[in-house]
Amino acid sequence: MSGETNLTQLLRTLQPALQPGTYVFCTVATLDGIDVADAVGLFREAEGITLILPQSTADRLGLPYSYRAAWLTLTVHSSLEAVGLTAAFAQALAAAQISCNVVAAYYHDHIFVPAADADRALQVLRELAAR
Incomplete structure (x- = not known):
């Protein structure tokens, strides 16, 4: 099951x-003392390891952060080879002055937006789908 590639669909x-x-x-130098099962996402960069965590987990672990986000999932099973999907929803969110941080996973795209903009972002994406 490779997912949908047709942008219109x-x-x-x-x-x-x-x-x-x-x-x-959050960013950490090492995963010592961190149960990666608590992480929604993890990415290794040259500067450190980025963790996407529930805020409550970061607070419990005493990890600093500066960006509080809502997590939106596009439930359509998109292919990793689909062209233009990220650009389309990023452009729609940008037009509404909503920043987005995107994680493309195997089955779905996940969008992290400022927590205060969650409802507006959801509406923007629903309007994009309706067009």
């Missing part, structure tokens, strides 16, 4: 869903 069937909770991006 992807946009029509975005079906954005707001995940419960607030999420933060």
Whole structure:
């Protein structure tokens, strides 16, 4: 099952869903003392390891963060080879002055937006799908 690649079909069937909770991006030099099962996402960069965690987990671990985010999932099964999907929703969110941080996983695209903009971002994505 490789997912949908047709941009028109992807946009029509975005079906954005707001995940419960607030999420933060943290950076650590090592994973010592961190249960990676608590992480929504993890990415190794030359400067350190970025963790996307529930805010409550970061608080419990005493990890600093500066960005509080809502997590939106595009429930359409998009292909990793699909062309233009990220550009389309990023442009729509940018037009509404909403920043987005995107994680493309195997089955779905996940968008982290400022927590205060969650409802507006959801509406923008629903309007994009309706066009």
